[in-house]
Amino acid sequence: MxxxxxxxxxxxxxxxxxxxxxxxxxxxxxxxxxxxxxxxxxxxxxxxxxxxxxxxxxxRQTVGESFVADPRMTARDVAVYYGDKCAIRSISIDVGCNEVLAMIGPSGCGKSTFLRCLNRMNDTVPGCRVTGEIRLDGEDIYAPSVDVVPLRARVGMVFQKPNPFPKSIFDNVAYGPKIHGLTRTKAELEEIVETSLSKAGLWEEVKDRLQEPGTGLSGGQQQRLCIARAIAVSPEVILMDEPCSALDPIATARIEDLIAELRLQYSIVIVTHAMQQASRVSQRTAYFHLGDLIEVGPTERVFTNPRHRLTEDYITGRFG
Amino acid sequence: MNNNAQPPVCCDTPGRSLSERIGRDLPRRYRAEKRFRRLGLTAIVVALSFLVFLFGSIIGSGYSAFRQTYVELAVTFDESAFTSENLAAADFPGLVKQSLRTMFPEVEGRAALKNLYRIVSPSAAYTLQDMVAENPKLIGTTQRIWVLADDDVDMLIKGQISGAGEEANRRLKDDQLAWITTLRDQGRIETRFNTTFFTAGDSREPEQAGIRGAVMGSFYSLLITLLLSFPIGVMAAIYLEEFAPDNILTNVIEVNINNLAAVPSIIFGLLGLAIFINFFGMPRSTPVVGGLVLTLMTLPVIIIASRAALKSVPPSIREAALGIGASKMQTVIHHVLPLALPGMLTGTIIGMARALGDTAPLLMIGMIAFIVDIPSGFTDPATALPVQIFLWADSPERAFTEKTSAAIMILLAFLIAMNATAVFLRKKFEIKW
Structure with missing residues (x-):
């Protein structure tokens, strides 16, 4: 046809x-x-x-307001190639301080690829090449002098599928602070674990069973455990790759509440397939389409008055 | 969205409902499934019956080796025999012969006496010597002592050979049969648990031959193999799987490791002979060389198994660790390795079991030599379990047949124990998520 x-x-x-x-x-x-x-x-x-x-x-030029006055992370002309295949082209966007930036778009549009550029997780993919410039607090994270280990501590990540380590709940959260040497005493470590779990809204549920395996929790609890694990190292930015796609609506609602609270301290970039979720949790929304950044703007404006036809088609459910 | 789409039309033959169309085909599908299941079941039954036959024939011909026939002698430790200061210089065989003559005073003539002496094992003299060395007060007394019967007597008592048939064709002559019957009637012949088999080294006399030398030889060889091949294999696997760049060189290495795993083991024996013995001048027939050769043979197996185990660790665990800033090495050591360890251990133990059962490479480095002493270290000449089986299977004495089967049982017991350990370790270290 x-x-x-x-x-x-x-x-x-x-x-x-x-x-x-x-x-x-x-x-x-x-x-x-x-x-x-x-x-x-x-x-x-x-x-x-x-x-x-x-x-x-x-x-396919980006329309809308890609840039903010006080950015935490800036991406300019970012393109990613897997071998010869170009996954995303010329993406320029800012991540502001204390905001939730939602990235939406149909499957395969490159939003996860772009997200993984922000903490250089794409380095682990063989044949993956990133061009352009990404800065965190003004510092180019792809500069040769930059070490990915501290970078990933500053830019934490929560994955699509909850992936707690097959260790105890305590060890899951304590792992990051331990390897980065953030604490000197056991009491400090315990305090970090408690505050992280509290911030993730999980403390009340697990405080009596910290030594039980993290894999024994329910899906929603596991995902909050992963969030606690990410915030235990006090990152500046948290990247979330469809954090609720494997969860039921109640667990999803809890995570969304949590994101709203976390925004007060961190910058959050969230990839989501659920447009309602994007409209609920985010301040700004970016729409990706087949490797291009189509439109960026305040969430309310993007959802009520999209400027680009592709954005409108997507959010009104005509395709995707 | 599909507001103007037609309702689905699926039937090319209208007038027939879907369930009819499926139903027509259903018996055939079930028949196919039944057929398949029956074939599978047949395969299992055939495999199991082969196994039962194998075990049955080995155990059937080998279980009797765990009992050994003993003869009771009344030995007089005549003081006149112990004239020298050196007790070991005394004529202990003479004492044995004398006690036999006393028991059967009617026997005369050189040939008949020779037959009589053959009823007990030549080791009887050593039994006496050991007793006197331990307790010199025995000199001057008469003791009733149980000594090993000769292997032919042992075979007769166990029913492995019969006293029927032409005398010239028999190992036991008519007079010997008569003496044995007499001894039996007097209660001077009995079978006991065969401790010699587990405590002695190899011997030309079946009744004195034991498995211990071979077991120790295998133990020292495998210890070397384990100590070398496990760390080297695991390290190589981790490097290749986690750190090595994906280029032509690593591809070549990978192909060659896979090839090495399929190389006949005797080639490794030749390699060991050329390198370790001829080039480095290491001693022949020793567990250290055997262990090195078996290491070469086991390494590819361990590397392949370890890589498979590393590959099977879900990438989400790696991502989780990398995502909070663990370095590559921390990710591997803290998270990937513990999850891969059960698979690595299983691969290692299966490789070790293969090494335990392998004969060919050991032949090439001289571990097939006839060695009586039990090795007490890595550089003592030794043989190994499978080689011992090979040697005994080659021996003409009838009594070595059951020893061969018994040694096979020991080898199988070790193999089963090792595989059980592999299963146990996998269960123990397996982490579920």
Whole structure:
């Protein structure tokens, strides 16, 4: 099923986009969904009002407010290649202090890839190459002189699937402070464990069984344990890669409350598939599409009044 | 979203419901499953029956080796025999012969006496010597002493050979059979638990041959193998799996390690002979060389098993550790290694079990020599369990048949024990998540 050539936007898109993207796009639009999409587009008649943005769609330039006045992290022209394949292109965005930046977008759009650039977790992927510049507090984290070990302590990460170590709850949280030598006495360590677990909202539930294995907790508790583990080393930024995708709605709600509290002390970047979650927890939202950063803006504005057609299509559920 | 899509049309033959279409096919699918299960069950039964046959034949022919026939002699330690200061210089074989003559005074003639003396083992003289050395007060007294029977007598008592048939074709002659019957009637022949088998080294006389020398030789060899191959293998696996860059060199190394694991073991024996003995001039027939050769043979197995164990550690654990700022080494030591350890131990023990059972490389470095003494160190000449089995299986004496089977039982017992240890260690260190 081909997209009809009479449609101006689709045509421009196909002519300019590179070949890999066009095949991916065809996958998206082929089949019954494609026909529906075409009909809804024509039904709304939005082509008239947004005709002027067709060029922007073709070039996929970021619209909205990518930069903030007082950034904690800045990314400029970041591109990531896996071997020859370009995963994300020319991403420029700031992460502000004490804000939650949500990154949304369809699967495979590169938001997780970009997130993993922020603490250089992509270094562990063979064949992965990062270009551009990412700064944390003004310091280039990809500079040759930068050691990833302290960097990852400053930029903590919470993963999609809860991954506590197969050790006791106490050891899970204490591991970071221990390897970084943050404490001198056992009492200090215990205090860090307690405050971290309290911040993660887990202390009351586990204070009597700190020596039990962390893997014995429920999924939501495990994820909060992972958050406690991340904040035990007092990071400046916390990266969360779909932290609630494996959790039920109640556990998700707890984590979201927790994120709101953590924002007061940390900068948080969260990748999420749930747009409601992004709208609930974040102050700014960035929309990624097929390796491009399409739109950035205050969450409320992005969700109520998206400026880019792709953003609107996504948040209104037309594809993705 | 799909508001104008047609309801799904799935049937190419309209008028037939889905369950009918499936139902028509269902008996065939169940038949296929039944057939498959029956085939699997047959395979298990065939494999098990082979195993039962193997164990049955080995145990059936070997269990009798754990009992040994003894003959009671009334030995007079005549003072005239102990004229010299040196007690060991006394004619102990003479004492044995004399006691036999006293028991059967009617026997005359050189050939008949020779047959009579053959009823007890040549080791009887050493038994007497040991007793006198331990307690010189025995001199001048008459003692009733149980000594080892000759292997032919032992075979007869155990029913492995019979007294029937042409005399010339028999190991035991008619007069010997008569004496044995007499001794039996007097209660002077009995079978006891065969401690000699577990405490003695090899011997040309089956009744004196024991497994201990071979067990100790195998023990020292395997100790060397374990001490060298486990740390080297695990380190190599960790480096290759966790740290090595992915380039042509590491690929070549990987292919060669896999090839080495499949190289016939006798090649390693030749290699050991050329390098350790000819080039480095290490002593022949020793557990140290045997252990080194077996190390070469076991290393690839351990490396491959350890790499597989490291690979099976979920990447989420690595990410978790790296994500809070653990260095590569901390990640490996603190998190990956403990999770991979059970698999590594299993691979190591299976490699060690293979090394324990391997004969060919040891032949090449001279551990097939006939060695009576029990080795007391890494550089004493020794043989090993499988080589001992090979040697005994090659011996013509009828009594070595049961010894061979018994030695195989010992070897199997060690192998089963080692594999059980592997299972136990895996269960013990396995961490569930």
């Amino acid at each position: 081909m997209v009809p050539a009479c449609h101006p936007i689709a045509t421009t898109h196909f002519q300019t986009a590179n070949r890999g993207i066009s095949t991916m796009f065809m996958k998206l639009t082929s089949g019954p969904a494609g026909s529906t999409r075409q009909s809804t587009m024509e039904g709304t008649g939005f082509a008239d009002s947004r005709q002027q943005e067709a060029g922007a769609v073709a070039q």
